[in-house]
Amino acid sequence: MLICDEYITAETLADAFAAMDRHRGRYRVVAGCTDTLPWAREGRAGDVEIPVLIDVSRIPELNERHVDGKRVRLGAATPVQRFLDDAALGRAMPAMPRCAVWFADDQIRAQATIGGNIVNASPAADVTPCLVAHETTLELATANGKRSLALRDFVLGPGKTALQEGELLTAVTCDALPGYGGSFEKVGHRRSLVISTVCLAVMVKFDAAGRVFEDVRLAIAGVCPMPRRLTEIEQALRGARLSDAKLEEVADMPLDVVQSRTRQEYRRDVVRGFLMRGLINAAKRAGADPAVLPQALEAAYG
Amino acid sequence: MAELSIKATINGRKVARNAKPHQRLLDFLRDDLNLTGNKEGCGAGECGTCSVFIDGVLMKSCLLPVAKAQGTTIETVEGLARGGELSVLQKAFHKAGASQCGYCIPGMVMAATAALRANPYADREEIKERLGGNICRCTGYQKIFDAVELARDVQNGRLPATALLEQEHAEGDFIGKNIRRIDAPGKVSGKLRYAGDMTMPGMLHVQVLRSPHAHARIVSIDTSAAEAMEGVEGVITSADVPGEDGFGVFVHDQPVMARGKVRYVGEAVAAVAAEDPLIARRALSAIKVVYEALPAVFDAETAMQPGAPVLHDYAPDNITKHIPIRVGDVEAGFAASDLVLEENYSTQAIEHAYLEPEAGLSYVDHDGVVTVVSPSQNITHHRHMLAKIIAKPISKVRFIMSPVGGGFGGKEDMIYQGMLALLAMKTDRPVRLVFTREESIATTAKRHPSRTTLRMGFTRDGRILASHLTMICDGGAYGLSTEGVMRKAAILGAGPYAIPNVRIDTYGIYTNNTPSGAFRSFGALQTQFATESTLDMAAERLGLDPFEIRRINAMQDGGTTHTKQKLGKVSLTRVLDALEKGSGWEQGAPAVRGATRGDLGRADVRPPVSLGARFAAEDKQEAAE
Numbered sequence: 001m002l003i004c005d006e007y008i009t010a011e012t013l014a015d016a017f018a019a020m021d022r023h024r025g026r027y028r029v030v031a032g033c034t035d036t037l038p039w040a041r042e043g044r045a046g047d048v049e050i051p052v053l054i055d056v057s058r059i060p061e062l063n064e065r066h067v068d069g070k071r072v073r074l075g076a077a078t079p080v081q082r083f084l085d086d087a088a089l090g091r092a093m094p095a096m097p098r099c100a101v102w103f104a105d106d107q108i109r110a111q112a113t114i115g116g117n118i119v120n121a122s123p124a125a126d127v128t129p130c131l132v133a134h135e136t137t138l139e140l141a142t143a144n145g146k147r148s149l150a151l152r153d154f155v156l157g158p159g160k161t162a163l164q165e166g167e168l169l170t171a172v173t174c175d176a177l178p179g180y181g182g183s184f185e186k187v188g189h190r191r192s193l194v195i196s197t198v199c200l201a202v203m204v205k206f207d208a209a210g211r212v213f214e215d216v217r218l219a220i221a222g223v224c225p226m227p228r229r230l231t232e233i234e235q236a237l238r239g240a241r242l243s244d245a246k247l248e249e250v251a252d253m254p255l256d257v258v259q260s261r262t263r264q265e266y267r268r269d270v271v272r273g274f275l276m277r278g279l280i281n282a283a284k285r286a287g288a289d290p291a292v293l294p295q296a297l298e299a300a301y302g
Numbered sequence: 303m304a305e306l307s308i309k310a311t312i313n314g315r316k317v318a319r320n321a322k323p324h325q326r327l328l329d330f331l332r333d334d335l336n337l338t339g340n341k342e343g344c345g346a347g348e349c350g351t352c353s354v355f356i357d358g359v360l361m362k363s364c365l366l367p368v369a370k371a372q373g374t375t376i377e378t379v380e381g382l383a384r385g386g387e388l389s390v391l392q393k394a395f396h397k398a399g400a401s402q403c404g405y406c407i408p409g410m411v412m413a414a415t416a417a418l419r420a421n422p423y424a425d426r427e428e429i430k431e432r433l434g435g436n437i438c439r440c441t442g443y444q445k446i447f448d449a450v451e452l453a454r455d456v457q458n459g460r461l462p463a464t465a466l467l468e469q470e471h472a473e474g475d476f477i478g479k480n481i482r483r484i485d486a487p488g489k490v491s492g493k494l495r496y497a498g499d500m501t502m503p504g505m506l507h508v509q510v511l512r513s514p515h516a517h518a519r520i521v522s523i524d525t526s527a528a529e530a531m532e533g534v535e536g537v538i539t540s541a542d543v544p545g546e547d548g549f550g551v552f553v554h555d556q557p558v559m560a561r562g563k564v565r566y567v568g569e570a571v572a573a574v575a576a577e578d579p580l581i582a583r584r585a586l587s588a589i590k591v592v593y594e595a596l597p598a599v600f601d602a603e604t605a606m607q608p609g610a611p612v613l614h615d616y617a618p619d620n621i622t623k624h625i626p627i628r629v630g631d632v633e634a635g636f637a638a639s640d641l642v643l644e645e646n647y648s649t650q651a652i653e654h655a656y657l658e659p660e661a662g663l664s665y666v667d668h669d670g671v672v673t674v675v676s677p678s679q680n681i682t683h684h685r686h687m688l689a690k691i692i693a694k695p696i697s698k699v700r701f702i703m704s705p706v707g708g709g710f711g712g713k714e715d716m717i718y719q720g721m722l723a724l725l726a727m728k729t730d731r732p733v734r735l736v737f738t739r740e741e742s743i744a745t746t747a748k749r750h751p752s753r754t755t756l757r758m759g760f761t762r763d764g765r766i767l768a769s770h771l772t773m774i775c776d777g778g779a780y781g782l783s784t785e786g787v788m789r790k791a792a793i794l795g796a797g798p799y800a801i802p803n804v805r806i807d808t809y810g811i812y813t814n815n816t817p818s819g820a821f822r823s824f825g826a827l828q829t830q831f832a833t834e835s836t837l838d839m840a841a842e843r844l845g846l847d848p849f850e851i852r853r854i855n856a857m858q859d860g861g862t863t864h865t866k867q868k869l870g871k872v873s874l875t876r877v878l879d880a881l882e883k884g885s886g887w888e889q890g891a892p893a894v895r896g897a898t899r900g901d902l903g904r905a906d907v908r909p910p911v912s913l914g915a916r917f918a919a920e921d922k923q924e925a926a927e
Contacts, residue, residue, distance in 0.1 A: 001324070001580070001583065002324060003324045003580065004323050004324050005303050005304060005323065006303075006304040006323055007304075007306060007323035007324075007367055007369045009369050009370075009372065030367075032365075033365055033366065033367055033370070034347060034365045037326065037345075037346070037347070037364070037365050037367075038345075038346040038347055038365070041345065041346060041738070041740060042738060042740035042741070042744075043740050047583060053323070053367070055367070055369060055370070057370075081359075084916075097917070098914065098917075101431075101913055101914050101916065101917070102913055104347075104435070105350070105434050105435025105436075106360060106413070106416065106417075106420075106432050106434070106435055107347075107350065107353055107360050107361050107362045107413075107435045108347055108361075108362060108365065108435065110359045110360065110361055111361050111362075111365065111366070191431075191434055191913060192431075192434025192435055193347075193348055193434070193435060
């Protein structure tokens, strides 16, 4: 049970900073609350008494959304559901709708925020790997100013971030990747409401003929302390022609990414399958020439 | 505590009320507005029974602090059938038989409503995905999906509204007909009240202090600080039990609350009744219990060894029940066999996971009758046990069975009703206890974990000549239904087969694990797993089709079982025929493939799980481009 003496819904950023200052050392910032409430239960944190909860989900700046051909800027309180509702956003971030559909369930993704997913810094966070693949930068604000920090430098480990006392994550900005094909592969114990055992975000762009990888972005989570890019594989694919042999080659590249506490061998197998399936799915959606799409592999992994 | 002043529009009505800052929207709707169609199944966003629309968007009210309701428009299940007329979806749930225990159903109706609002043409796969945040334990989901498809088609005019009506049938003609459940309207509308939904004026809230130890002597319990707290109306321990303190389905070995020692983690030690659940929880932490840890045993076979820790004085060998059965001479049967197989099998504890966590309400009425309302699966037996426990004549004890939001055997045990009765008597006020999901999982009976050694002898042509089965079950800390489960396991231990020589021993053993008890199939599952697996191995070794080896040994009409039960009609052969046909079975021994593979690509075979049905149209478009 989560117990508080006061629940403050901040209407503005200034309100939020004032409340954080006033209740220094005795508050917790919340947004969607979809992780906080289950955390304060028997078997996890148990009954938790936090004197003040400061809800930032209604602050206008945290709900801004700007999408153009080059950049995307999203307020930190943007619910995950927006990636399914907003077609322009989905085109600019082509793996995100596929990620969102795997995220929790229809109810929770309407409430859970991208900022919450980032700040919680779970190794199994679903949104974070997609954002890592987009070269995301975070806007961190205090009462007195702002700083920018790359997402890859923000998450320091399971539950650990570079967020400082008195600081709020207000927005994320990232590359818009229109014209890319995206996929998100995820496995857990069931279909909905499942924590990733392995998840992989894939975005690819082809040349005009749909045969050569112009760009590839791969990020993985669930198997390592924090989401990370698979840069070796990205490099091996950039400029290469799509073929069965190439996919087999990159899927078999030695990877040291699987650092999970359990079922390492299983996860390594899944990573191999996900690389195949994710690349094939993303290639199809990126408009790859059907003649070069690996038919046999697609039957096996697609 | 800074109270919140909540203003919202709920089911079309303006609501302005104060709320406590730690309340969840679910608490506000249920406790303050009495909208109990919104159920709590898990409190952690996993089950979906609490789903409500906030400004038109479906969310889980157990994950929403009440402050998030400020200024919103909320629609609950109670708002779908305003004026008493069920919505098309609710009627479809009624028609399709989509409600069983009913506890998940208001949430399912809400999720289905959201699904069809989002996509009025959603196909079955998309419906499944959109209902993915809701759990049902009874129906197997198919009827729920049938109902949503029916509602979709009626809404879209593909089917006439009359499709929602009951199929016509002659008086008394029910078999093979679609007969609507008479209790469904109350379930699909959220109107049916389960025990946790019931309230009474002046009602107190109960919380239970539970043992952190698996086995420990209770040196002392000091409840004085808890009793002194404002808002605490009563605290009880085993010292408050006036009569013979013991319950159980067979042996009455379990006290209402731990007496002298605790025997498993989660065992009730004391209980508090207070003005609200938060005060009661705070009072629990003010109760001081001094324990002296005792050696514990967590493995049934270890518990059977000499010198193992003893749980109950009356059972120094830790055996709750041993059921032996002897028919013929198994050794002679093995000697005459062409093939003898011996294998070890184990099964694990399983939780019933009914969507309704345990809950109960108790009061002492104007005639001094101690009344307990709870979803008990065995109220008459509970009534007799409670009369002895509280030392009252049976005429002064009343049990009312509230709607059971799923039981499956898990609600046969009088785990909490005794505490409720004692607190109602002590405080002279109505008292209510609602388990959390975690409490329900940690403290109530599970399916017996088992270890079975099975030796079976066969002739070359597949006849079973002998079966020797020994099963050791972990019964946990108390007897509950263990005796019955061991009996049933032995009775069904030879399977539905005619076997001339049988030796069966089933043992239910005390350990310091969570007690095991009744669960659907009641002991059959564990022994059948062993028998049926061995039959498959024998089929492989003898080159027989698995169906064939079962037909060879099947009990026939008029046969006599190994427990001397004379059978009239035996349906096993018909069941096997239907199963073989329905499964698209490829004939042959398990080690070979048949000539045709009939199990893939058929309309009635489910494809592998995937996600993204809602992208299907988009994908087609991309492919076209």
